[in-house]
Every structure is written in structure tokens, then in C-alpha cells.
Amino acid sequence: MTKKIVIKIGGTAAAQLTPAFFETIKNWQKQHAKIVIVHGGGNHISSLMAQLNEPIQKINGIRFTTQNGINITKMALLGQVQPALIEAFRQNAVSAIGLNAGSNQLLTGHVLDQDVYGYVGAIHQVNTQLIHNMWQQHLVPIIAPLAISNDGQWLNVNADHAATAIAKYLQADELYLLTDVSGVKVSGNILQELTPEKALELQTSNIITGGMIPKINSALDAVQRGVHNVHITNTVTHPGTIVTL
Numbered sequence: 577m578t579k580k581i582v583i584k585i586g587g588t589a590a591a592q593l594t595p596a597f598f599e600t601i602k603n604w605q606k607q608h609a610k611i612v613i614v615h616g617g618g619n620h621i622s623s624l625m626a627q628l629n630e631p632i633q634k635i636n637g638i639r640f641t642t643q644n645g646i647n648i649t650k651m652a653l654l655g656q657v658q659p660a661l662i663e664a665f666r667q668n669a670v671s672a673i674g675l676n677a678g679s680n681q682l683l684t685g686h687v688l689d690q691d692v693y694g695y696v697g698a699i700h701q702v703n704t705q706l707i708h709n710m711w712q713q714h715l716v717p718i719i720a721p722l723a724i725s726n727d728g729q730w731l732n733v734n735a736d737h738a739a740t741a742i743a744k745y746l747q748a749d750e751l752y753l754l755t756d757v758s759g760v761k762v763s764g765n766i767l768q769e770l771t772p773e774k775a776l777e778l779q780t781s782n783i784i785t786g787g788m789i790p791k792i793n794s795a796l797d798a799v800q801r802g803v804h805n806v807h808i809t810n811t812v813t814h815p816g817t818i819v820t821l
């Protein structure tokens with residue numbers, strides 16, 4: 577059976593992709609795996625916001641986003657981060673196509689909690705047919721973490737949440753959350769495995785903080801929705817922390 581693999585590449589991880597990463601992608605493709613990339617870029621959004629004097633505020637790893645913040649987020653993700661990734665894929669001879677929420681209604685969402693997060697979205701619909709069409713053309717979709725609401729409002733979506741939603745709607749077999757650390761750390765050691773009980777314990781004791789919170793919640797959500805293999809790691813060649821039930 578054809579394996580479906582979703583790889584989320586965080587903003588820092590995107591700048592550190594190695595030849596081994598692209599070799600792995602090509603090997604998976606030879607084995608007829610279907611691959612989707614969801615990119616982050618929080619670091620680029622923050623530096624553009626700083627340049628444009630937009631306040632930066634995060635609540636449990638989620639960015640509070642004003643309407644001006646949404647405009648800046650689109651500039652960073654669609655103007656900087658996605659083109660750089662597309663170029664990296666081209667240089668490494670992997671055929672890819674950049675997509676966003678507006679690509680034939682790829683990602684539709686609703687406001688998560690306007691009072692708490694502003695224009696931040698949760699995805700409730702994915703045009704999976706478009707992704708299947710791209711796969712038929714042997715293209716790797718590279719998708720930005722944005723959604724559009726039913727009434728046309730663009731929304732900022734945490735990239736871990738976006739990758740999980742896409743993995744769920746595609747009924748993916750594997751989800752890799754690539755970040756700047758090689759897994760979930762406890763007292764300096766990388767956990768090989770993480771269960772929901774352990775995750776709760778680590779969150780309440782403040783061992784899991786900041787951007788690791790949405791990552792772990794996303795990973796658990798994905799496993800609960802039937803994605804068999806979920807990894808938090810810094811490279812596809814290393815399993816990192818495997819999230820299980």
C-alpha cells in the first residue's frame with residue numbers, strides 16, 4: 577500500500593536541511609511514498625514583525641495575531657520562507673510545488689479564540705483532492721500554515737497544528753515534526769517515547785514549555801486520530817521522540 581508521509585519543517589529546521597534529508601525523500605519516493613511538506617517560519621515572522629514595529633506576543637507557543645500581524649505573517653511565509661524552501665527542493669532535484677490556503681480552497685479554518693489569540697485559526701477542511709492531484713503529477717506539495725475562513729478572512733495557523741490537520745484529513749501513515757532539537761528533552765536527555773500521560777506530567781511540571789506545547793499536543797492529536805508513526809526530531813534520518821498512545 578502507498579505510504580502517505582507528512583513532514584512539518586519548522587522555521588529553524590528549514591534552514592538546516594541536509595543532503596541526507598533530500599536523499600531520504602528521494603528514496604521514499606522510489607518506494608512510491610506520497611509526501612507533503614508543511615512549513616513553519618515563526619522565526620521569520622518574528623523578525624519581520626520586529627522590523628515593522630508589530631508587537632510580538634505568544635501564549636503557550638501560539639502567536640497573538642492582529643490584522644496587521646496577519647499581513648506580516650503572509651509576507652514572511654509566502655514571500656520569504658516558502659520561496660526559500662522551494663529553491664532548496666529545486667537545488668536538490670525534488671520536484672515540488674508551493675501551495676497556500678488560497679490554492680483552490682486548500683485549507684479552510686475558523687477563528688480559534690478571537691479574544692485570546694486574535695486572527696489565529698483552526699483548520700476544519702482540507703482540499704485533499706488537490707494534494708492527490710499534485711501527487712499524480714509526481715510533485716511534493718509545500719504548504720504554508722495559513723487558513724481562510726468561510727467569509728474570506730485569512731488566519732494564522734500554528735504550523736504543528738496545520739501539519740496535524742493535513743495528516744488527519746489525508747489519513748497519513750507518518751508525521752514528522754522537524755524542529756531545532758533532536759526530540760523532547762527531560763533533564764538534558766532525549767525521550768525515546770512519549771505517551772499522553774507522560775506529556776501531561778511534563779507540561780504540568782513546566783518541563784515542556786513554549787513552542788514544544790503545540791508540537792506535543794499536535795503529535796498526540798495525530799496519534800489519537802490514527803497516524804501510526806509520529807516523530808518529534810530534527811531530521812528524518814533519526815527517529816527522535818516517538819509519540820505513542
Ligand SMILES: Nc1ncnc2c1ncn2[C@@H]1O[C@H](COP(=O)(O)OP(=O)(O)O)[C@@H](O)[C@H]1O
Pocket residue numbers: 585586587588589616617618619637754755756757759760761762783784785786787788791
Ligand atoms: N522539554 C523540551 N524539550 C525540547 N525542547 C523544548 C522543551 N520545552 C520547550 N522546548 C523548546 O521548544 C523549542 C521548539 O519549539 P519551536 O521553537 O516552536 O520550534 P519550531 O519552530 O521548530 O516549531 C525548542 O527549541 C526548545 O526551546
Ligand SMILES: CC(=O)N[C@@H](CCC(=O)OP(=O)(O)O)C(=O)O
Pocket residue numbers: 585586587588615616617618619621637638639649696697721732733734735736787
Ligand atoms: C498561530 C501561530 O502561532 N502561527 C505560527 C506560524 C508559523 C509557525 O508555526 O512556525 P514554526 O513552526 O517555525 O514555529 C507563528 O505565527 O509563528
